[in-house]
Amino acid sequence: MIAHPGRWWCSLAAWCLVSSTYAMDVEIREPFIFLSGKVTGNEQRILQAAVEEHPGITTVVLKNSSGGDARAGYATGEYIREKGLATLLSGYCRSSCSRMFLGGKTRAYSDDQPLDKTAVAFHGNYAQDGSLQQARMPALKAWIIKYSDGKANPELVEQWVNLPNRNGFAYFYHPQVPGIGPEGVMLCQGSEDAKLRKELCAKPQQGDALANGIVTTLEIAKIPR
Template sequence: MKQSLVAGFTLLAVIGGAQAMEVEVRGQAMLMSGPVTGIELRVLESTLESHPDITTVVLKNSNGGDARSGYAVGEFIRAHKLNTALSGFCISSCSRMFLGGVQRQYSDEQPLNKTFVGLHGNYAADGSLQVGRMGYLKDWVIKYSDGKANPDLVEQWVHIPNHHGYIAFYHRDASILPGTQKVMLCQGTEDKGKRQEQCAKPEMGDALANGIVTSWEIYPLRVNTQQAD
């Protein structure tokens, strides 16, 4: 599948001088990693035009960024019946891209205890919570979780006042958070190195029950890498 690689390696997507997430194509998978800057939809459209066989968008190691881009990419992914997968962390607007997938899975590229999707509210440039936008976000999340997200749990995470806080959903087989549903609700005030101990562990459904993922089956990204070599 060498012909499916973009320049053979990772490339940095730049349109009109604006830097977007890094993009890499591996077989039928398109990896998008890094900050969300606002032009990701154009990058996704362009990549799909040149690689029409892509079926899965893999979100990798992104702390998010531009909120509108997150919504737009998620909606585009769903409208075009693409799947999504996780590699490492995918937080904030990245999580909205991930929820767009028809099928949503964790991948095998990184250890499961380092792979999660993190969701929180909408925040202004100064970090303050934009309360007026929370109703739209809550409804959007429930819709794109195929109606499965627990409304009471969503209510909690969209109203986290600190923009450093988030709810993290891990795979059930992750080797962390023993004896819980592998869900961690952080307020953003915890010690960074002690989040597993200090963050709340809500028992309101795991990632599958809340429609964050559609299957516990692991997406075989490392297999795609070997085929592309």
């Protein structure tokens, strides 16, 4: 094992590199493992190695990730569910990161960052040129329904997986965050000014994060500092 004081941990396997060029940034503070940054493809293998080396890990904290490799998102989410790990949100978790988050046996917001800066965001599958990959939508919808424990509103899922702009997302905030309506959900097309999302994005009334199985509780988890 290579230990990097205060932050990095990595197995000696050839595929496991600490550079964020090859994987999300990793920090272990048992029982938490923090994964942050871009999803690049090695996340499931790195998480598995970390859990095997640190059996005290119970919770994956997903922190400030804009997503990335779709297959890694699915694989990591499935591994998290298989191992019965919990997931927590810290800051933003978009695209393939959202699939990792849905893998949690239990799923919640945390107090690691301000609540109004913390959200999980979903959209469809997109090709390199940004075009929507319609052929992959049925599998994505079925996966979301399954990993939301059958609770995700199919009509809402249909809307977000068909957003034509890959910069568009369905954002799920905690319902107590002000300015996003009573359910804390925004459906953004991706063309809105990022600073004006709260004013410009649609606010569908199709259930909050708990009703849609995005989280399993609205209690805000505390992460020791």
